[in-house]
Amino acid sequence: MPPPYDAIVVGGGHNGLVAAAYLARAGKRVVVLERRERVGGAAMSEQIFPGFTFSVFSYVVSLLRPEIIRDLDLPRHGLHILPLESTLTPLPGGDYLAQWNDHDQNRRELARHSLRDAEAYDEFGLLMHQMSRAVKPILGLIPPDPASLSPRDLAALARLGSHFRGLGAERFHALHKLLTMSSADYLDEWFETEALKATKAASGIIGTLLGPRSPGTAYVLLHHYMGEIDGVFRAWGFAKGGNGSVSAAIAAAARSFGAEIRTAAPVARVSIDNRRAVGVVLEGGEEIRAKLVVSNADPRRTFLNLVGEQHLPAGFADGIRRFRFRGASAKVNLALGEAPNFTCLPGNGPHLRGAISISPSVEYLERAYDEAKYGEFSRRPYLDIVIPSMIDPGMAPPGQHVMSIFAQYAPYDLNGGWNDARREAFGDAVVDTLAEYAPNLRSAILHRQVVTPADIERTIGLSEGNIFQGELTLQQMFFLRPVPGWAKYKTPIDGLYQCGSGTHPGGGVMGAPGRLAALAILHDSA
Numbered sequence: 001m002p003p004p005y006d007a008i009v010v011g012g013g014h015n016g017l018v019a020a021a022y023l024a025r026a027g028k029r030v031v032v033l034e035r036r037e038r039v040g041g042a043a044m045s046e047q048i049f050p051g052f053t054f055s056v057f058s059y060v061v062s063l064l065r066p067e068i069i070r071d072l073d074l075p076r077h078g079l080h081i082l083p084l085e086s087t088l089t090p091l092p093g094g095d096y097l098a099q100w101n102d103h104d105q106n107r108r109e110l111a112r113h114s115l116r117d118a119e120a121y122d123e124f125g126l127l128m129h130q131m132s133r134a135v136k137p138i139l140g141l142i143p144p145d146p147a148s149l150s151p152r153d154l155a156a157l158a159r160l161g162s163h164f165r166g167l168g169a170e171r172f173h174a175l176h177k178l179l180t181m182s183s184a185d186y187l188d189e190w191f192e193t194e195a196l197k198a199t200k201a202a203s204g205i206i207g208t209l210l211g212p213r214s215p216g217t218a219y220v221l222l223h224h225y226m227g228e229i230d231g232v233f234r235a236w237g238f239a240k241g242g243n244g245s246v247s248a249a250i251a252a253a254a255r256s257f258g259a260e261i262r263t264a265a266p267v268a269r270v271s272i273d274n275r276r277a278v279g280v281v282l283e284g285g286e287e288i289r290a291k292l293v294v295s296n297a298d299p300r301r302t303f304l305n306l307v308g309e310q311h312l313p314a315g316f317a318d319g320i321r322r323f324r325f326r327g328a329s330a331k332v333n334l335a336l337g338e339a340p341n342f343t344c345l346p347g348n349g350p351h352l353r354g355a356i357s358i359s360p361s362v363e364y365l366e367r368a369y370d371e372a373k374y375g376e377f378s379r380r381p382y383l384d385i386v387i388p389s390m391i392d393p394g395m396a397p398p399g400q401h402v403m404s405i406f407a408q409y410a411p412y413d414l415n416g417g418w419n420d421a422r423r424e425a426f427g428d429a430v431v432d433t434l435a436e437y438a439p440n441l442r443s444a445i446l447h448r449q450v451v452t453p454a455d456i457e458r459t460i461g462l463s464e465g466n467i468f469q470g471e472l473t474l475q476q477m478f479f480l481r482p483v484p485g486w487a488k489y490k491t492p493i494d495g496l497y498q499c500g501s502g503t504h505p506g507g508g509v510m511g512a513p514g515r516l517a518a519l520a521i522l523h524d525s526a
């Protein structure tokens, strides 16, 4: 009897849902099996406290690929992105640096700090735009293997080579610098205002256990620059209803193409018969068979837990064991009785409808990292804050607010390990840090949720709590993600594919790995 499904997708994170939608759209019979009672993985919304809805983990959108929005018609399925207007960096002495979407306003504000930086800013923006355009095609590409002699790989490498040759010498050299330098060193070449350098450098450290002075972080900065909303480069926004509505829209699209989605369906193992994946066994013992299994779980979980080393070639298993996670990020979600009142810009205003970054200087960020390097959490962490209810009032009761605080560094391998006391101590460090700039914060807090890397691992299954299913560092990207020779979603087990952020082009609410995995599967099964 033929198996009831063409493909089982293990995990209903947004990438699993994207893969399922593309496969179902191509006429495949697909079932998604999600371990939790809700889909979305790290892109989910939840009413944690009555009346207050949070994007519990990921909180802003930018990288979601425009072709996915189009192909899956996500706006019709409920996706609505609201743009973020600004980034405010409050400074210790009561001043601030604001970056506005409006060009002239932004230039005036930069000139207040440094005329030289105001002059350099446009040129920097143009170069980053060009660099993003140079790298962006790679986001939509199944990575060719430079060590392979197959005609398909050679042709793709030749196309890539001619793409980069087309950049011209100057831009190619700039790209090389971005790939190799630290974000702090790179930004030193452009700007002198500490808060500007630090706020930009912060994009280079998100999700990694690296500091702004660590080589390679300039590329991560570029990765965050590649976002686009409605054709506007580098724009970041909120999904109305929180990031869970991105996943809900993708799930609705998948269902509209005929995909089945089962929640509370934890997969215990992938069934392997004669070196071929033939289905899965759920934790309750139910066996489900399919022609293919596609894993949205991260590479460690997929291969070492669900498959088992005994089924893997030795070199491949070693590669998976070496793949680095080292989660360093945490979230603090606050329900507030009133809006925060910043000393530097008192009262309500457009600055509360954008991002707020606690990154006064590069030294501040590097010192925060120093503590994490030796296994402690930062007592004065880097914070990236948004107040979604300022833009989307439905997230909180009238007059009250939800505040999302992304915080680094909170190393997974904390000295002595994470426990309730350490979690709350880190929550206190975050609140104390922010209260230095917004003194009414403490008294405004009605409820607080602190999410450490250990909580991220336990709740959504991201190994070591790494937000990207594995560090986004150069040695783990492109044809090396997750293992050299196995970056094309296919695995050494016949009929088993990967589709999560642990594959090219990596993490973020981007959907690209899910789409590329589906395209690889459709190509292989054509």
Ligand SMILES: Cc1cc2nc3c(=O)[nH]c(=O)nc-3n(C[C@H](O)[C@H](O)[C@H](O)COP(=O)(O)OP(=O)(O)OC[C@H]3O[C@@H](n4cnc5c(N)ncnc54)[C@H](O)[C@@H]3O)c2cc1C
Binding pocket: 010, 011, 012, 013, 014, 015, 016, 033, 034, 035, 036, 039, 040, 041, 042, 043, 056, 057, 058, 059, 060, 061, 062, 063, 265, 266, 267, 268, 296, 297, 298, 301, 306, 329, 330, 331, 406, 456, 459, 460, 461, 462, 466, 467, 468, 469, 499, 500, 501, 502, 506, 507, 508, 509, 510
């Ligand atoms: C705290 C935090 C903040 C972030 N902030 C942002 C942000 O603001 N913007 C942004 O773009 N990105 C952000 N990210 C990163 C982004 O959210 C992730 O990279 C992305 O959501 C990962 O999606 P995914 O589908 O690849 O994997 P996941 O979201 O990890 O989904 C994997 C799914 O597989 C399921 N699963 C695992 N094992 C099994 C099993 N055995 N059986 C069944 N199901 C299983 C899991 O439950 C999960 O639902 C953040 C992440 C975190 C954690």
